[in-house]
Amino acid sequence: MTQTNRQIVLASRPKGEVTPDNFRLVEAQLAPLAEGQVRVRNHFLSLDPYMRGRMNESKSYAASQPLDEVMIGGTVGEVVESKNSHFTIGDKVVGMGGWQEFQTVDASQRGVLQKVDTTHIPLSAYLGPVGMPGVTAWYGLVKIINPKAGETVVVSAASGAVGSVVGQLAKARGARAVGLAGGADKCRYVVEELGFDACIDYKQHADVRSLSAALKAECPNGIDGYFENVGGMILDAVLLRANAFSRVAMCGMISGYDGQPIPMAAPQLILVNRMKVEGFIVSEHMEVWPEALKELGGLVATGKLKYRESVADGIAAAPEAFMGLLKGKNFGKQLVKLI
Amino acid sequence: MTQTNRQIVLASRPKGEVTPDNFRLVEAQLAPLAEGQVRVRNHFLSLDPYMRGRMNESKSYAASQPLDEVMIGGTVGEVVESKNSHFTIGDKVVGMGGWQEFQTVDASQRGVLQKVDTTHIPLSAYLGPVGMPGVTAWYGLVKIINPKAGETVVVSAASGAVGSVVGQLAKARGARAVGLAGGADKCRYVVEELGFDACIDYKQHADVRSLSAALKAECPNGIDGYFENVGGMILDAVLLRANAFSRVAMCGMISGYDGQPIPMAAPQLILVNRMKVEGFIVSEHMEVWPEALKELGGLVATGKLKYRESVADGIAAAPEAFMGLLKGKNFGKQLVKLI
Incomplete structure (x- = not known):
């Protein structure tokens, strides 16, 4: 019996905003496994802002996503062959399975598939707080911001997969955590749920002056x-309230992902x-992953680190969910459930 | 016999560009010394861009220069009483004698006056390559940029007191040094004199694209x-040519000192x-001064570190020389000769 693998490939590069026709759903037949290979039924696909950069041809911090190939992406799933x-x-494994239902991979390459324990940690959390977004938060907070107790840490996109972890880790270190x-x-x-000290609704502020006043308060x-x-106006407003010797961990600037100018005013x-x-990409700091995952895994397993997921249903829903993520329509970690 | 001490005080704060009427020349009679005091006849006054920030009331990295008081400034001179x-x-001593002919100071406060050796190093060099500008260059280059042999270091205001040292220290470490x-x-x-590999005349470039092309070449x-x-267009052009993992030491942004907007485009x-x-002020890193001055003093004493001075004559000439410095009319370290 051959099985069908439904996949999303990059059909064209976006001009400005991502549109549905940048993607194409294709069906492929699964071939028999070769020696050394493993087949994973992907249970969840992770959607992340970094994918927007990969869709461009222009210089970004990583290679472009090739046209007509399966979109890159983190996945968790179960070995079926x-x-x-x-x-x-x-x-149960985590890997870079891409936007597709099945991943077939030569598992003898080190790190390509990682077995995970779902006794105390839900499988999907390995794409969120106990995965790349969590370690991203951990690196920026611990290695760049490195807050002392009593200091104030601000994070934009605070309800998102990364931001939510940043604030909770800051609180755990005795800092004041303020979200946007x-x-x-x-x-x-x-x-109320994540335990930040405050959170500012940036949509209520039309200009830098207003947002900066809210930050001051x-x-x-x-x-x-x-x-x-996020970048743009939010960064400008934060800089106006920055203390001497303050640190900025630059993780993403989603407000400029479609090519809009996002100058820094001052x-x-x-x-x-x-x-x-300091700008950083967590995949270039693999040395911190064990330490970070140990802390993050412990916090999730004991219920101390809260997180929330937005789950789209089925591979065909991935493009729309991704476009929503870029507009902030998700609420927490954006996933696609594949089974 | 009482002696007259001619001084320049801050008469008013600039609105935009510095003007002559922001300063006032006053004469004071020298009082007899109290116990513990030392009187120095200042030989040279140092003029530096940071003084522009002190003239504002607004938040800067240091206290405002008070109105009607002697302008702050580094000096070298000779003990006369x-x-x-x-x-x-x-x-022979170096200190913060201010814009005046004589400094009278309680020399028991540690660090207020520093004796210097002029056997192999000219007195004025202690205001330049073997003084604050030199250590500023050293800190930014060694502690922030930390170039490896074969890397490329760019410095703006390359013929100035700080920039000239940055490039020569970079060359000494095996880096390619390119000035603006x-x-x-x-x-x-x-x-030709300082030994940089190249220097770009930014005045020949009307926009970022043109300057960026010159940097590429x-x-x-x-x-x-x-x-x-410097900041402004120069920073934008440099960022367009920056490599992965590059470092920027932010020492000054003279293009914005009069309050002009100098946004960072990208x-x-x-x-x-x-x-x-990383932004820095060298006076907050006193721990590096001994190491830095040892290297800088050795290089100057042996003629390996070249420098150049623009010397204005007499305390009354200080305001005009300072205004010239802010417009880049100086060529090398701007001094005022007071005797």
């Missing part, structure tokens, strides 16, 4: 650390406040 | 380190290139 002695049917999110529901969740002692996911503040601004 | 056992008439300066004379000096392997003294490049951008 194995010609590799290290993997057995039923193993779009809409009252998200802000309420960030404070919620950060009475100024801002010592900022975890940047870079001289970096000098005036003797700031450190 | 002493009621302090640690200082003898004839001692205003005018053909300065550029020729930077290459002179930095065929991209830019790994940038020492920022801060997302910090993320795309995983850059580190």
Whole structure:
């Protein structure tokens, strides 16, 4: 019996905003496994803002997603066939399976598939707080911002997969955590469920002056650390409240992903406040993953680290869910459930 | 016999550009010394861009210069009277004597006056390559940019007191040094006298695209380190040529000192290139001064570190020389000779 694998490929590169016709759903027949290969039935696909950069041809921090190939993406799933002695049917694994229902991979390459334990941690969490987004939050917060107790840490996209972890890790280190999110529901969740000290609805602020005043109110002692996911007006407003020796971890600037200009109004503040601004990509810091995952896994397993998921249903729903993610329509980690 | 001390005080704060009426020349009679005090006849006054920031009332990285008080500034001179056992008439000293002919100071406060040896190093060099500008260059280059042999370091205001040292220290570490300066004379000096690999006359470039193309030509392997003294269009052009993991030492942004907007066009490049951008003030890093001065003093004493001075004559000439400095009319370290 041959099985069908439904896949989403990149059909064309976006001109500005991503549109549905940038993607194409295709069906492929699964071939018999070769020696060393493993077949995984993907249970969840992770959708992440970084994928937008890969869709461009222009210079980004990673290789372009090739046209007509399966879109890149993190996945969790279950081994359904194995010609590799290290993997057995039923193993739960995390990998870069892409936007498709089945992943067939030579599992002898180190790190290509990682077995995970779902006794205390739900499988999908390995795509969120105990996966790449969690380690991203951990690296920026711990290695760049490195907050001291009593300092104030601000994070944009605070209800998202990365931002939600940043604030909770900051709180765990005795810092004041202030989020920025779009809409009252998200802000309420960030404070009431995630335990941030405050959350500002940036949609209520039409200009930098207004947003900066809101930050002043919620950060009475100024801002010592900022975890940047958005850019643009939000970054400008934060810089106006930055303290001497403050640190900015630049993780993403989703407000400019479609090519909009997002100038920084007053870079001289970096000098005036003797700031450190550092861009990073977590995949280039594999050395921290074990330490980070140990902390994150422990916090999730004991219920101390809260998270939320937006789950789209079925591979065909992935493009629309991804376009929604880029507009902030998701609420928490955006996943696609594939089974 | 009482002596007259001519001083320049801050008469008013600039609105935009500095004007002559922001300063006032006053004469004060020198009072007899109290116990512990030392009187120094200032030989040279140092004029530096940071003084522009002090003239504002607005938030800067240091306290505002008070109105009607002697302008702050570094000086070198000779002890002419002493009621302090640690200082003898004839001692050569460096201190923060301000814009005046005589400094009277309680020399028991540690660090207020520093004796210097002029056997192998000219007195004025302690205001330049073996003083604050030199250590500023050293800190930004060694502690922030930290170039590896074969990397490319770019510095703006390359013929100035700080920039000239940055490039020579970069060369000494095996890096390619590329300067930016205003005018053909300065550029020729930077290459022929200071030994930079290249120098770009930014005045020949009307826009970012043109300047960026010039940087591409002179930095065929991209830019790994940038020492920022200017800001604005120059910073934008440099960022377009920045390599992955490049470092920017933010020392000054003289193009915005009169309050002009100097936005950074594409801060997302910090993320795309995983850059580190760090602002600093050398006076907050006193721990590096001994190491830095040892290297700088040795290089000057042996003639390996070249420098150039623009010398204005007499305290009354200080305001005009300072206004010239802010417009780049100086060529090398701007001093005022007071005797």
